[in-house]
Amino acid sequence: METWGELLRRHYNYALGQRLDWLNRTRSQIDRCSLISEPIGEVPQKVDYYTQASDLKQTKELFPEYKNIYADCQQQNLVRLDKAWKQWLMSDKNGKRGGRPRFKKRGDICSFTFPRVNCAKAGAHLVRNILKLSKIGEIEVILHRPIPDGFEIKQATILKKADGWYVSFSLLDKTVPEPIPVDEIKTATGIDVGLEKFLTTADGQSVEVPQYYRKAQSVLVRQQRKLARKTKGSKNYQKQSNKVAKLHLHVARQRKEFHYQVAHWLVKSYDLIVFENLNIKGLARTRLAKSILDVAWGAFLQTMQAVAVRRGKHCLGVDPRGTSINCSGCGARVEKTLAVRVHSCSCGLTIDRDWNSAVNLLKHGSVGLPIPVCGGLDISQPVKQKVSFVNLRCSRYTACS
Template sequence: MLLTYQYKLRPTPEQASTMEVWGELLRRHWNYALGQRLDWLHRTRCQIDRCSIVSEPIGDIPEKVDYYTQASELKQTKELFPEYKNIYADCQQQNLMRLDKAWKRLLTFDKKGKRGGRPRFKKRGDICSFTFPRVNHPKAGANLIGSTLKLSKIGEVEVILHRPIPNSFTIKQATIVKKADGWHVSLSLEDNTVPEPLPVDEIKSAVGIDVGLEKFLATSDGQAIEIPQFYRKSQQKLARQQRQLARMEKGSKNHKRQSNKVARLHLHIARHRKEFHYQVAHWLCDQYDLIAFENLNIKGLARTRLAKSILDAAWGSFLNILITVAVKRGKWAIGDDPRGTSIECSGCSKRVEKTLKDRVHHCPHCGLVIDRDWNSGINILNRVQRTLGLVFAGCGGDLGASPVRQQFSIASLGSPHYTRKS
């Protein structure tokens, strides 16, 4: 299993300047290589017996361009532009590999029959990362020794190791990234100690979760997690900083300084959200062996008028983190079709139509009165159980003659300074 640990770097001003120059030179090389590919595409897309002199260039049709032809031209690039000799060769090759992957996504179809978008030309500052594909290798350009990262043609850079790298992990590659708060290194690690998934017949506890906007998630056993709304709560502060940015002249030092403040605030919000997602994922894996969830069409939901709240909750990122944490701990995290989970009664399986504003599920057939999200969580769990052939005691509502609405209990994730498990 591949993991990524990110650490803060403390480069000297000279080293930081060198890394910024590398990013700018790699950006120019990206644009030139992309222009070559687009030129080949435009010259070869017309029919054989006719050519449009309006939209198609006239001249000899060039040979097909791919990664290998462009990588073989690196030697000529260094002769024409000597500044590229100061960049480690593997970093230039990795830059071309990124472009090649983006280009293949444009030309080939995925499993759903869709293609990726066209790669774009990068403006100044867009490429702020470069990769060393080998670390701690005799021919590697990056070597991590203790808290010092030795980079070829850059020098020794201090690394803030806020958490140790386990001895069982193998460092595969290192990516130097510039963010609003400085330079970081992302180490790609291979973990061979990941346990095998728990056998199905040994699963002792299971839960179904229903994500939402009123509550971040509701479980099938009656617990709920409050939605933090990190972006919503920071909107006023962010708007104030952006108004100040809009008043400043573009390109000035004050504009760059204020732009960095806005970027830092966005980074702060994203990190808080990510830490919250890890807290919830570990909380679920601590209590349950099987977590069932809905495979939502989040891209489609993000096109509605609830887009800002949906993107603030970041369900997709949370579910990806949940799956990763479950795999690392040998647990199960399984998605299921979300259709009908809200209108199906968890007590008698009858359909009970309701609108979005109806937050209580009241079944006229069996008398079950339960929170709408709670009912969905139970249905999700029941569907996954049937798929795996498991039988658990379900959590239903009050089936008495005079039903009472069942209330959620708010789950506690501990103190705000929750320590994430590695």
């Protein structure tokens, strides 16, 4: 499998070089032409997925080692390149484009995909806990959960991580429910994400920031210091590098599990969740970058939206401008810096800053929707509000309060 990854990496780089060469040769290097004539040379044929896929037969003739790789895996490798190429040259519906595809160095491609599983011409077959891969053989796998009845396995991706090899199955689930009608929404909330508290809901509940990376920093510092003392490229360097990679993998898994816990708790509790559309990339360039990347707001919002779709609930993103400054009770503008964590308005409302923002988000997201939402807090509320903390230390699908 490591050999396959290395050969696919080389083929990816060669195919990318073909595309860049075609792009350079079909672009004019001068800004004006002669009045008489100007030689342009031979115009090469356009290079795309179909031309490169048709050249796979010639590749196997010139390099026999590629005959040992399943053909569908080589085609999926070109599909991956074609997707990155199109994202660079063509913008999406929001007008955004991806970066220029880069050449892969050794070890960058550590996965390959079998696009068909458990069918007549499939390269991968899963029978109980035995995975049979074409031209590789049978491998015993540990299923971390059983394949649900009625699900169809569409494709299998073999990938290498710091602690071993994994297979990721893509399943077709025809039981995903339709979103509940707007008229039937009974509960709604707004969530304000932050660094002091991971998030705060419009009804005053909040979740503490776990800070998995910062808690692991002391161990990471020692292991990375040991790595710096090793001779680069030696076996001891590779062993120590693997230890560091396992620590980072452990932190990433802790963070992902936490995101799923919070997402399931929110989606189970509310029919509509309003969140703020933050410019996370821009915020990550500030001096708070380490803390912002540690909480991983973007990954959490993607997870929450996926869980909401699976449960037939609604998620709505709104513009966050003014939500922290405007009063949720009277709508007045109350200027404050980031150091001020309490919202205190002249109308008599004094609550937590994040709570005030969450209520404003809910009000913005519920405009024009016939749903029962909070109309804001007024001076009848207590002068000082204390936010209750929700502890999420149970299984993925439960939460304690």
